[in-house]
Amino acid sequence: MRFSEVLNSAQEALKGNRLRTALTMLGIIIGISSVILISSIGQGAVAFISEEFSSFGTNFFQITSGQGFIGAMVGGGNPITKEDANAIANESRIDNIESEAAFTFTTRKVSAGEEEDTYSIYGMTSSSQIILKPVILYGDFLSEVHDDGINSVTVIGVDVAEDLFGVDTNPVGESIRIDNSKYRVIGVTKSPGGFTGSFFNNAVNLPLETMAAKIIGNDAIQEIDVSVYDENQLNQTMDDVESFLRDRRDLDEDEESDFTLQSQADTLETIQNITGLLTAMVAAISAISLVVGGVGVMNIMLVTVTERTKEIGLLKAIGAKEQDILLQFLIESVTLSLVGGLIGVFIGLFGAFIIAQVVNIPFVISLVTVILAVSVSSLVGIIFGLYPARRAAKLHPIEALRHE
Amino acid sequence: MSKSAPLIELDNIQKTFFSPGGDYLALKGINLTVKKGEFVAIMGPSGSGKSTIMNIMGALDSPTGGTYKLKGKDISNYTNDQLAEIRNKEIGFIFQTFNLLPRTTVLGNVEKPMVYADIPAKERKQRAMKILERLGIADKASNLSNHISGGQIQRVAVARALAMNPAIILADEPTGNLDSKMAYEIMDIIKHLNSKKHTIVLITHENDIAAYAKRIVRLKDGLIESDKVKK
Numbered sequence: 001m002r003f004s005e006v007l008n009s010a011q012e013a014l015k016g017n018r019l020r021t022a023l024t025m026l027g028i029i030i031g032i033s034s035v036i037l038i039s040s041i042g043q044g045a046v047a048f049i050s051e052e053f054s055s056f057g058t059n060f061f062q063i064t065s066g067q068g069f070i071g072a073m074v075g076g077g078n079p080i081t082k083e084d085a086n087a088i089a090n091e092s093r094i095d096n097i098e099s100e101a102a103f104t105f106t107t108r109k110v111s112a113g114e115e116e117d118t119y120s121i122y123g124m125t126s127s128s129q130i131i132l133k134p135v136i137l138y139g140d141f142l143s144e145v146h147d148d149g150i151n152s153v154t155v156i157g158v159d160v161a162e163d164l165f166g167v168d169t170n171p172v173g174e175s176i177r178i179d180n181s182k183y184r185v186i187g188v189t190k191s192p193g194g195f196t197g198s199f200f201n202n203a204v205n206l207p208l209e210t211m212a213a214k215i216i217g218n219d220a221i222q223e224i225d226v227s228v229y230d231e232n233q234l235n236q237t238m239d240d241v242e243s244f245l246r247d248r249r250d251l252d253e254d255e256e257s258d259f260t261l262q263s264q265a266d267t268l269e270t271i272q273n274i275t276g277l278l279t280a281m282v283a284a285i286s287a288i289s290l291v292v293g294g295v296g297v298m299n300i301m302l303v304t305v306t307e308r309t310k311e312i313g314l315l316k317a318i319g320a321k322e323q324d325i326l327l328q329f330l331i332e333s334v335t336l337s338l339v340g341g342l343i344g345v346f347i348g349l350f351g352a353f354i355i356a357q358v359v360n361i362p363f364v365i366s367l368v369t370v371i372l373a374v375s376v377s378s379l380v381g382i383i384f385g386l387y388p389a390r391r392a393a394k395l396h397p398i399e400a401l402r403h404e
Numbered sequence: 405m406s407k408s409a410p411l412i413e414l415d416n417i418q419k420t421f422f423s424p425g426g427d428y429l430a431l432k433g434i435n436l437t438v439k440k441g442e443f444v445a446i447m448g449p450s451g452s453g454k455s456t457i458m459n460i461m462g463a464l465d466s467p468t469g470g471t472y473k474l475k476g477k478d479i480s481n482y483t484n485d486q487l488a489e490i491r492n493k494e495i496g497f498i499f500q501t502f503n504l505l506p507r508t509t510v511l512g513n514v515e516k517p518m519v520y521a522d523i524p525a526k527e528r529k530q531r532a533m534k535i536l537e538r539l540g541i542a543d544k545a546s547n548l549s550n551h552i553s554g555g556q557i558q559r560v561a562v563a564r565a566l567a568m569n570p571a572i573i574l575a576d577e578p579t580g581n582l583d584s585k586m587a588y589e590i591m592d593i594i595k596h597l598n599s600k601k602h603t604i605v606l607i608t609h610e611n612d613i614a615a616y617a618k619r620i621v622r623l624k625d626g627l628i629e630s631d632k633v634k635k
Contacts, residue, residue, distance in 0.1 A: 005519050009508075012507050012508065013507065015507075016506075016507045310502050311502075311505060311506065314499075314502060314503070314505065315505075315516070316464075316488065316491070317462070317464060317491060317497050317499075318491065318492065318497065318516055318517045318520065318564065319488055319489065319491050319492020319493070319517050319520040319521065319568075320488060320520055321484075321485045321488045321489070321520070322484060322485060322488075323485075324520060397464045397465075398459050398464050398465055401464075401499070401502070
């Protein structure tokens with residue numbers, strides 16, 4: 001018997017009871033769509049972060065207070081200081097260090113004329129230009145003359161400039177106001193690579209000392225960035241800097257460092273690990289959902305075989321062989337789960353697309369995931385459809401015909 | 405096969421149904437020969453074994469004793485799939501109830517045996533339409549099988565029985581569910597088929613239906629009681 005004939009009769013049978021067909025597919029749809037959704041978003045997030053990082057280059061690393069990935073975010077312990085940054089630059093004698101820059105960070109309301117909004121305020125030294133390589137659209141970046149003493153100047157991001165002064169306006173020479181102090185705009189920057197959402201575009205940058213004195217009120221810093229000449233030696237340099245800072249802090253051999261060094265590669269790896277873990281978790285949960293969906297398919301197929309016993313008897317009477325019946329019911333269960341899987345893929349991708357638009361990350365379709373999802377759903381149909389189909393195939397024609 | 409060679413040869417056919425409550429001997433040794441072109445009615449009260457003999461003749465079941473030769477071939481020990489092929493190619497069934505596939509058109513029903521015989525779709529359709537025309541129900545070809553009347557259902561069943569041009573047409577109480585007018589209509593069709601050299605075996609318990617046949621075999625308690633050819 002030809003495959004297309006079997007496919008036709010499976011289609012007829014499934015159309016014959018649409019509600020049942022839809023409900024049976026639901027389990028599969030939920031399982032497949034959640035895998036597709038989460039993996040697509042995860043990959044989109046990784047793609048976004050990778051792109052963000054590559055715009056800064058990968059020849060630098062960050063030093064933050066506290067221990068480990070979480071500690072780096074919350075800080076704590078013995079915080080890193082401007083003196084640490086200076087010492088790395090002047091006393092460590094590590095040849096590969098190109099430059100270092102200390103950063104501090106807060107958010108404040110910023111106004112210019114009638115316009116006012118809340119922005120991220122960064123305190124940084126002129127050396128940060130070497131490390132982060134911002135694109136200068138108008139004027140200049142912070143220079144060494146601004147590093148010492150109070151200099152009420154600022155370099156603002158392109159988005160800030162557009163918000164406060166209008167599109168395509170050169171605001172150099174104008175002033176902005178933060179906490180009742182005026183700062184003269186000396187330059188407008190954009191993140192390298194021009195990726196929207198990048199930090200330079202939305203940042204208001206002040207000289208580090210000026211920000212410490214006028215806005216924060218203390219000398220605390222949040223981060224030291226260190227760039228290197230030879231990227232291949234980055235890990236060695238990080239080890240050297242860590243030893244140097246441990247010495248400075250008189251840490252014993254067996255004490256853990258109370259600060260964290262992290263390269264862009266490390267951060268990326270951490271995020272990839274988290275995403276991978278999340279995807280694996282969702283995959284595991286979805287696997288359970290697929291098994292439940294599969295049991296649903298099996299259940300319905302058993303009911304269908306019982307309901308259609310007489311029909312099977314008639315088909316056998318007019319010449320259907322065991323494998324004809326087996327194939328017919330197997331195709332029905334595979335169609336159920338495969339169509340469910342395809343709908344799941346569609347819903348998952350659609351959901352991922354919407355979310356990608358909303359949170360502004362790239363929309364990633366992983367062909368491997370889609371193929372895997374479709375294969376798994378057909379497999380579910382085969383595995384859970386085999387028993388009911390065999391039962392149908394083995395029915396005795398007379399008993400089937402007499403069935404009431 | 406020469407013209408006089410028998411189509412069906414039942415030689416001492418026995419059928420025992422095994423069950424935990426005691427075995428039951430439904431057929432106790434049936435000897436029956438049907439030649440090509442015959443129209444045989446098998447009659448008998450319920451429990452006489454007429455359904456069992458029809459199941460064996462129709463290759464739906466295998467005997468537990470004796471030999472069944474169909475067109476000279478002993479099929480007593482055929483496998484399930486071999487029997488399926490015999491049913492497909494040599495037997496055309498007309499049942500009392502549940503004759504047609506639900507959710508399927510009249511045309512689809514008639515085509516179905518040809519589907520299992522791997523006949524190409526185009527040829528299938530042509531052959532099925534031709535048979536439906538012969539039986540005067542070509543206009544119902546695209547109707548779903550549950551949207552036609554009881555008499556039409558049996559006509560479609562006859563059409564399907566003819567689809568593979570089988571050696572025998574086996575009709576198991578084909579008029580049992582019909583009123584007498586439609587019953588005679590169907591019997592006229594079956595009689596007409598016999599006049600066109602189709603071999604017919606009819607199972608019935610009604611005398612007026614059996615009267616259409618040329619030969620009447622009566623069963624009682626698993627044995628042949630009488631076997632008369634009408635003059």
